[in-house]
Amino acid sequence: MSSIISIRGLSKTYAGGLRALGRIDLEIRRGEIFALLGPNGAGKTTLINIICGIVTPSQGTVTVDGHDIVKHYRATRALIGLVPQELTTNAFENVWATVSFTRGLFGRPADPALIEKVLRELSLWDRRDSMIMTLSGGMKRRVLIAKALAHEPKVLFLDEPTAGVDVELRQGMWQAVRELRDSGVTIILTTHYIEEAELMADRIGVISKGEIILVEEKAELMRKLGKKELTLQLAEPLGAIPPQLAAYRLTLAAGGRELVYTYDAQAGRGGIAGLLRDLGAAGIACRDLHTTQSSLEDIFVDLVHEKP
Amino acid sequence: MNLRAIGAIYAFELARTRRTLVQSIVAPVLSTSLYFVVFGAAIGTRITEIEGVSYGAFIVPGLVMLTLLTQSVTNASFGIYFPRFTGTIYEILSAPVSAFEIVVGYVGAAATKSIILGLIILATAALFVPLRIAHPAWMLAFLVLTAVTFSLFGFVLGLWADGFEQLQFVPLLIITPLTFLGGTFYSVSVLPPLWQTVTLFNPVVYLVSGFRWSFYEIADVRVGVSLAMTGLFLLACLAAVWWVFKTGYRLKT
Ligand SMILES: Nc1ncnc2c1ncn2[C@@H]1O[C@H](COP(=O)(O)OP(=O)(O)OP(=O)(O)O)[C@@H](O)[C@H]1O
Ligand SMILES: [Mg+2]
Numbered sequence: 001m002s003s004i005i006s007i008r009g010l011s012k013t014y015a016g017g018l019r020a021l022g023r024i025d026l027e028i029r030r031g032e033i034f035a036l037l038g039p040n041g042a043g044k045t046t047l048i049n050i051i052c053g054i055v056t057p058s059q060g061t062v063t064v065d066g067h068d069i070v071k072h073y074r075a076t077r078a079l080i081g082l083v084p085q086e087l088t089t090n091a092f093e094n095v096w097a098t099v100s101f102t103r104g105l106f107g108r109p110a111d112p113a114l115i116e117k118v119l120r121e122l123s124l125w126d127r128r129d130s131m132i133m134t135l136s137g138g139m140k141r142r143v144l145i146a147k148a149l150a151h152e153p154k155v156l157f158l159d160e161p162t163a164g165v166d167v168e169l170r171q172g173m174w175q176a177v178r179e180l181r182d183s184g185v186t187i188i189l190t191t192h193y194i195e196e197a198e199l200m201a202d203r204i205g206v207i208s209k210g211e212i213i214l215v216e217e218k219a220e221l222m223r224k225l226g227k228k229e230l231t232l233q234l235a236e237p238l239g240a241i242p243p244q245l246a247a248y249r250l251t252l253a254a255g256g257r258e259l260v261y262t263y264d265a266q267a268g269r270g271g272i273a274g275l276l277r278d279l280g281a282a283g284i285a286c287r288d289l290h291t292t293q294s295s296l297e298d299i300f301v302d303l304v305h306e307k308p
Numbered sequence: 309m310n311l312r313a314i315g316a317i318y319a320f321e322l323a324r325t326r327r328t329l330v331q332s333i334v335a336p337v338l339s340t341s342l343y344f345v346v347f348g349a350a351i352g353t354r355i356t357e358i359e360g361v362s363y364g365a366f367i368v369p370g371l372v373m374l375t376l377l378t379q380s381v382t383n384a385s386f387g388i389y390f391p392r393f394t395g396t397i398y399e400i401l402s403a404p405v406s407a408f409e410i411v412v413g414y415v416g417a418a419a420t421k422s423i424i425l426g427l428i429i430l431a432t433a434a435l436f437v438p439l440r441i442a443h444p445a446w447m448l449a450f451l452v453l454t455a456v457t458f459s460l461f462g463f464v465l466g467l468w469a470d471g472f473e474q475l476q477f478v479p480l481l482i483i484t485p486l487t488f489l490g491g492t493f494y495s496v497s498v499l500p501p502l503w504q505t506v507t508l509f510n511p512v513v514y515l516v517s518g519f520r521w522s523f524y525e526i527a528d529v530r531v532g533v534s535l536a537m538t539g540l541f542l543l544a545c546l547a548a549v550w551w552v553f554k555t556g557y558r559l560k561t
Binding site: 014015049052053054055056073074075077078080082084086088089090091092093097101102104105106107108109147 | 310311312313315316317319320323324327391394395396398399400401402403404405406560561
C-alpha cells in the first residue's frame with residue numbers, strides 16, 4: 001500500500017524556544033485509519049497543524065499525495081479536511097451558512113445536496129438554521145466535522161473529535177468515520193479515549209515529548225505487547241510458590257489465596273495446560289480461574305512511562 | 309486563483325454587515341446629520357463662503373472622508389481581528405487560498421461597505437445643502453482609492469492588534485484627529501504659515517483636498533499631488549500586508 005502522507009525529518013521549535021517536535025519521520029498509508037496517541041503536550045496538535053498549514057515547520061518536509069505542503073500548498077490543502085481540537089466557531093452564523101462557507105473557501109462549487117447529506121449524517125439537519133451560539137458543545141463539535149467534510153477531502157484529520165460528544169452520537173460518529181474510510185478517505189485521529197483507538201484504528205502511532213516512539217499495526221501491537229494473565233483462586237492458601245513450579249512466571253496474590261500466571265500472548269505454547277497439570281501433580285487444587293488481557297491503555301501507559 | 313474562496317470571504321464579511329445593518333448605517337448617518345446641524349447651520353451662518361462655496365457644501369467632502377476613513381479602518385481591522393480572536397482563523401489558514409486572495413476578500417468587503425456608507429452620507433448631505441460634483445469620475449476614483457487604502461491599513465491594524473482596546477485606539481486617537489486637523493472643516497489656507505507647513509505632513513490633507521477638488525475644483529494642494537500621496541500610502545499599506553504574509557507575522561506560529 002502506498003503512502004498518502006510522508007513526513008521526513010520534521011521538527012518544530014516554537015518562538016519561545018519550546019521544542020514541540022523532534023525529528024519526526026512518519027508515513028501514513030492511503031485509506032487507513034491512523035490513531036495518534038500521546039499524553040497532553042506530546043505534540044499531536046502541532047504535527048497536525050503543520051500538515052494543514054496552520055503552523056510553520058522549523059525543519060523537514062511533508063508531502064501529501066506527492067505534493068509538498070509548502071510549495072504546492074493549494075494542492076495539498078484542497079485534499080485535507082481538519083477538525084480542530086478547540087471548539088472554534090463563528091457564534092453569530094447559522095449552521096448551514098458556516099458549512100457552505102467552508103466549501104466555498106476550499107474552492108468547490110456550491111452543492112446543497114451534499115451539504116444536506118453531511119448535515120443529516122451528523123444529526124444536524126434539524127438545527128441547520130440555528131445560530132451556532134445556541135448549540136450545545138457536542139453539536140458545535142459536529143458542526144466542525146461537517147465543515148471539514150463539506151469540501152469532500154481525501155484526507156481527514158480529527159483532533160480529538162469525540163471530546164464532549166455523548167456515547168450514542170459518538171458511536172454514530174465512528175460509524176460515519178468507518179464509512180468514510182471505506183469510501184477511500186484516509187483518516188488520522190488523535191484521541192484520549194484509548195478504547196476508541198483500539199476499536200477504530202488500523203494502525204497506531206505513539207508520540208511522546210515530540211518523538212514518535214512507536215508505529216505499529218494495531219493487531220500486531222496488541223499481539224506483541226499485550227500481556228495475558230491467568231488468575232487461579234486456590235482452595236487452600238499457599239505460603240510460597242512450590243519449587244516444582246519455579247519454571248513458570250508466577251506470583252502470589254490475595255494473601256496466598258490467588259496465584260497469578262503472566263504469559264505473553266505471543267508465547268505460543270502458552271503452557272496453561274502444562275501449568276494446570278503441574279499444579280495437580282503438586283497437589284494444589286483451585287476453585288476458579290479467569291484470564292485478563294492488557295488493553296491498549298495499559299500498553300500505552302507502559303510505553304510512555306518507559307521514556308525517561 | 310481561488311475565486312470561490314474570495315467570493316466566500318467577501319460574502320461572509322458582507323453578511324456580517326447585514327446582521328448589524330442598523331448600527332452600521334444609522335449611526336454614521338445620524339452623526340453626519342449632527343455635523344450639518346452644528347457646523348453647517350450654526351457656524352455656517354457666520355462663515356458664509358469659502359472660495360465661493362457655501363460653508364455647508366464646503367464641509368461635505370471632508371465629512372464623507374471622515375466616515376470613509378474611520379469605517380474602512382474599523383471594518384477591515386475587526387474583520388480580520390475577530391477570527392484571530394475566536395480562533396476561526398484556522399480555517400482560512402488551512403484552506404487552499406493565497407495571501408492575496410485573503411486580502412482581496414477581507415479588504416474588498418470592508419472597502420465595499422465604507423464606499424456604500426460614503427455614498428449614503430453624500431445622499432444625506434444632499435438633503436441639507438445643494439451639492440455640485442464637478443468631476444464625478446474623479447470623485448468616485450478618490451472614494452474607491454481611499455476606501456481600499458484605509459481598509460488595507462485597517463487589515464494590518466487588525467493583524468497587529470493584541471486586544472480590542474488597540475483596535476479602537478487607532479481610529480479614535482489617530483484617524484479622527486488627523487481628519488479633523490486635515491482641512492475637513494476649513495481650508496488649510498486660513499491657517500498661519502507655520503501650521504500650513506505642519507499640516508502638509510498629515511496624509512488626510514491630501515485625501516480631503518483631492519476629494520474636495522472633484523466636487524468644487526478648489527483644493528489646498530494640487531490634485532496631482534493628492535493623487536500621488538494617496539497612491540504612495542496605498543503602496544505603503546500593500547508593502548505592509550505583503551510583509552505580514554511573507555513572514556506569517558501574527559498569523560502563524
Ligand atoms: N502556539 C504555541 N506557542 C508555543 N508553544 C506551543 C504552542 N502550541 C503548542 N505549544 C507547546 O507545544 C507542545 C506540544 O503541544 P501540542 O498542542 O502539539 O500537544 P498535544 O499533543 O496536542 O496535546 P493535547 O493532548 O493536550 O492536545 C506543548 O508543550 C505546548 O505547550
Ligand atoms: Mg492537542
